[in-house]
Amino acid sequence: MKNSWNKRSLIGIKDLSASEINFLLDTAQKLKESGKSKIDSQFSLKGKRIVNLFLEPSTRTRIAFEVAAKSLDADIISIAEKSSSLTKGESLRDTACNIQALGADAIVLRHSSPGSAHFLSKMIDVPIINAGDGAHEHPSQALLDIFTLREKLGNLKGKKITILGDILFSRVARSNIWGMLKLGAEVTLSGPSTLVPQKMEELGVTVSYDLEKAIDEADAIMLLRIQHERQTQTHFPSLEEYSRMFGLRKNGCKPSAKTLILHPGPINRGVEIDTSLADSENSVIIDQVSNGVIVRMAILHLCCAENNQVIL
C-alpha cells in the first residue's frame, strides 16, 4: 500500500482525508499485530526526544503517550503546567521555543485554548501533536475511538453512530464527528438542547433530543462525560435530571443488545450510564484505553520518524 501520510504535525481530524485516517489506523493495526513484546524495528523511534507538554490536567492521554513513546524506544519527558515556567508568566510561545532549543523532536500538547496546537505549529519547527486543545479537537482520542469501532464493526460506511452528552464543550465530539463523517458513518447527536446545538446539523449530522429515537438501531453509542463541575445550573438543572432524561439505564432507555458502548472516560457511573451497562459485553470502554496506546504509537511514528514509509 502506498504511503499516504505526509504530515509532520497532527492538529486535528478536520484536516485529514479519509485515506490519511485509514492509513494511520492501518499503521496502528500493524503495530497491534506485531504484539506487545516485539515491536517491528521499522517503527522504532530510538534516539528521538518527545516532550509531553500538558498544561491541563490529564491522566489517560498523558500516560498513553508516555507508554506509546517508550514502546517505540523514544525518550519522553512530561511537563505539567505547575512545574513549567508558564506559572511564572512565560508565554506558550516562549516555553515551546525553549523546549525546541533543548532538542525536542516532537511536542505533544494539551492546552485549554482552542487553536493552541495550530498556533504552536506556526511558531516552531518541531512536529506538534495535539493532545486536546480546549473544545476544538482531540485527534488521538477520535482516532482510537474509530480504531476501536473499526475493529468491532469493520468498515464504518453506513454505520449508525450516536454521540450522546455534552457536545458543545467537547473536543472529543468534534474530532469524532469529523472522522466518522469522513469515513461515511451516519452520525446522530443527542443530549440536552443547551449542550447539543441544533445548528450542528449543518455539519451533516442528525440532531435529536429524543433519546429513544437517537439510539434506535444505533451500531454504537459514544457517551461523553458530563462536565457537571461547570455546567450544572446554566446548561442543565442537575445530574439527577440529566440522568433521568439522557442516562443509559438498564431498566429504561437502553441500547439494543448489539449496540456497542464507548466512553472516552472518566465515567460518571450512574449518571451517563448504569454500572451494569458500562461493564457489559457490549461495552468497549476498556478496549478504547488499550487501543489508545497503539494508536498513539502510530501517531508518534508517522509524525516523528525520518523514514515513515511503513510497509503495510
Place this chain on the structure above:
Amino acid sequence: MKSLYLKDGIVVDPANSKLDKKNLFIKNGRIDDVGSNEENVNNDTEIISLKGKYIVPGLIDLRCHVKQPGINFKESIDAVSKKALSGGFTSVLAMPSLSSMADNPETLNYVRETVLQKKHVKIYLSGCLTLNSRGEHLAPLGSLKEAGIVAVTDSPNSPQNNQIYCKAVEYASMFNLPIFDLPRDLSLSPDASAHESLMSLKMGLKGYPRMAEELFVQRAIMVSKYTKARIHLTSISSGGSVELIRKAKEDNIDITCDVTSNHLFNTESGVEEFDSFSKALPPFREEEDRQKLIEGILDNTIDAISSGHQPFNIDDKNQEYDKAPMGTLGLENAFLQSIAIVNENHGLGLIKVVQKMSYNPSRILGINNNTLNKNDVADFFIYDPNDNTTITRAIQGNEGCNLPFKEKVFNGKILNTYIKGDCLYKYRNDF
C-alpha cells in the same frame, strides 16, 4: 502671516451633498475666502494647484482608543496621530480607557496639559459613564464636563446593570453630554472570543451571539424612548441591530449609531485559521451581517463610520486565540476602505463617506460642523482618487500592529492633511 491658496480643487460639501469646483484661500487657520478671487495672494502665500483633486473636510473619529500617558509601548499619541493624519482624520474622540481611567477631572486635566498641547491630530476627550467603567457607580459627569469632555461612555464596556444604565443616561443628559454605548450583554457571552455561529462551534470557541448585542441595542432604544435622552450606539456589528435601529428611527427615537470600517469589510472567516489579528471588538460576524451593515450605511440608518482603532502590539496578539485581546487598528484604512465599500455599490460614494466620517460625527458630538465655508476652521485633506495606497501591518516599534490584514492595496490616496491650515501630514510636495 503665511497663507495658503488652493487652486482648481473640488471641495466636498457633505452638508449640501455636492461637489464644488472652487478655490480656497486660507489664513490664520481658517477659510478666509472662497471662490476664484486671487487678490488675496501675496508673496507669503503658498499656492497649491490641485488640478481636479478633492479637498475633503477633515474626518472625525468617534471611537479611538488612545493609551498614553503611561502605556507607551501600546501606542504613543505621536503614533496614533501619525496614523490618524495619514488616514485623513483631523479629530478623534479618545475613549476613556486612557492609561488611567478618565473618571475624574484630575486625570483629564493631566492628559490635557501633558499630551494634548502638541501639534498633532485634535483629540477630543470622553469620560467614563461609571467609575472605572465598571458599571457600578456613576462617574462625576458634571466635573468631567468642566474638565473638558465632550461625550461619556464606558466603551468598550457597557453597564451590565439596567438601573445604573438608566440613571447614568438620565444624569448625563442633564449636562447635554452625548452617551456612547458599545452594546454588549456580557452575561450572554462569558469568555467569548468569536462571533457565535457554525464556525465558532466548529472551532470550539465560545461565541458572542448576535442576541448579546441586540438585547442591549433594544435596551438603549427603550431607555432613550422613556428618558428622551440621546444615545449613540457605537460599533454595531449585527444585522439585527441595524433593523432595530431602523425601526427606532422610524418611531422618532433619538438614537444614532456607527459601525467601524473594518466591520463593513470583514467577516468571521479569520476564525477558521485562529487568526488573532482578525479578532475584533465586537467580533466580525457573517456575510449577511456585513450586507445589512452596508445597507444601513446606504439608507442612512447608520449615521457614522468610525475606525474603532484599538492598538495592541505583537506580543499581545501573538498568543493563543482565546487569550489574545479583541481589537483592531483602523485609522489608516478607515476612509479608503469605506470608499471601496460605498463605491462598490453606489456612484457618489465620496460624499456619502464624508457625511459618515466628518459631518455626522460632528453633529453627534455637538462640535462645529466643518464644511469648508468661509470662516470655518481649515481642517481638511487632499484626496486623489486616481492613485492608490498600500497599507501594511507594522510589526515593530512602539505602535499597534493589529491591522486585520497583512497588506492591502486601496484605490485612492490621501495626499496632505491640514489642521488649522497647517500641513501636519505630507505625502508629497508636488501635485
